[in-house]
Amino acid sequence: MKALITGGTSGIGLAMAKELLKKNYEVILISRKEGDLDELKKEYPSSHITFWSYDLSKEEECYRLLDETKDIDFDIFINNAGFGDIGRINKTSLEKEVNMVMVNDVATLILVKSFLLRFMKKDQGRILMVASAAAFGVAPYMNVYYATKAFVYSLAHGYYRELKDNKSHVTLSVLCPGPVKTRFEETANAKFTMGALSKEKCAAIAIKGLLKGKFEIVPTMKIKAGHLFSHFVPKRMISKALRKQSEIKD
Numbered sequence: 698m699k700a701l702i703t704g705g706t707s708g709i710g711l712a713m714a715k716e717l718l719k720k721n722y723e724v725i726l727i728s729r730k731e732g733d734l735d736e737l738k739k740e741y742p743s744s745h746i747t748f749w750s751y752d753l754s755k756e757e758e759c760y761r762l763l764d765e766t767k768d769i770d771f772d773i774f775i776n777n778a779g780f781g782d783i784g785r786i787n788k789t790s791l792e793k794e795v796n797m798v799m800v801n802d803v804a805t806l807i808l809v810k811s812f813l814l815r816f817m818k819k820d821q822g823r824i825l826m827v828a829s830a831a832a833f834g835v836a837p838y839m840n841v842y843y844a845t846k847a848f849v850y851s852l853a854h855g856y857y858r859e860l861k862d863n864k865s866h867v868t869l870s871v872l873c874p875g876p877v878k879t880r881f882e883e884t885a886n887a888k889f890t891m892g893a894l895s896k897e898k899c900a901a902i903a904i905k906g907l908l909k910g911k912f913e914i915v916p917t918m919k920i921k922a923g924h925l926f927s928h929f930v931p932k933r934m935i936s937k938a939l940r941k942q943s944e945i946k947d
């Protein structure tokens with residue numbers, strides 16, 4: 698059994714790779730830098746672990762990944778690579794934000810749609826799209842990140858319904874965690890003010906849900922309750938409540 702994981706070299710992606718290795722999957726991990734995979738190989742000496750470098754902020758690299766994997770029969774595709782950014786509108790970098798849209802949304806569309814079509818052809822396979830609890834809200838100072846994750850969440854809902862309408866055996870899941878302790882904070886220049894879940898716990902819940910074919914995977918009760926609550930509250934009140942979710946470093 699083979700799984701392809703984008704952003705599989707760090708944080709939630711790496712922790713999900715470990716969950717799948719425990720279940721005897723072969724994993725292929727995609728990111729720009731290999732990171733410390735020697736550790737992982739030492740931990741799982743008899744497993745097949747492969748790393749391939751692609752920069753998913755570039756469309757041509759997404760298509761290269763598709764081309765170079767076209768003859769591999771994957772069972773699972775996890776679209777996880779992504780990052781955020783926090784700051785005041787006059788301090789955040791537009792270039793970083795465009796890159797974020799490329800990785801979080803454009804690469805997600807290209808890869809998820811292509812893997813869906815591959816899996817639909819054989820009527821088999823599981824896809825996990827990593828969104829975020831950010832998809833449920835709107836927030837100042839993390840404007841673009843929230844918008845990118847709303848795109849992922851909305852796309853996942855649509856694909857899920859089409860699969861159901863087609864009576865497909867392909868499963869599609871969407872993971873929506875709140876804060877998780879990973880490299881995310883450093884990359885986003887953020888410091889969470891809310892308690893963060895461990896990546897191991899988040900990954901265990903994600904893989905359990907994925908293998909069960911569960912659609913929406915929200916790891917904690919607090920986020921589930923927040924999501925429910927958000928249906929009854931005007932968006933401008935949500936953005937007011939969320940403006941202190943992270944310290945803003947000037």
Ligand SMILES: NC(=O)c1ccc[n+]([C@@H]2O[C@H](COP(=O)([O-])OP(=O)(O)OC[C@H]3O[C@@H](n4cnc5c(N)ncnc54)[C@H](OP(=O)(O)O)[C@@H]3O)[C@@H](O)[C@H]2O)c1
Binds near residue numbers: 703706781884
């Ligand atoms: N941590 C949280 O609080 C949290 C909460 C909800 C959702 N999420 C989502 O979870 C996913 C994983 O994030 P994480 O928290 O685990 O962060 P992380 O530890 O920073 O991992 C991000 C992964 O994505 C890869 N990546 C980033 N840019 C890439 C690019 N241009 N091309 C290819 N790979 C790229 C990184 O590798 P390289 O840098 O080597 O490329 C790394 O493997 C993201 O989609 C994030 O939005 C995180």
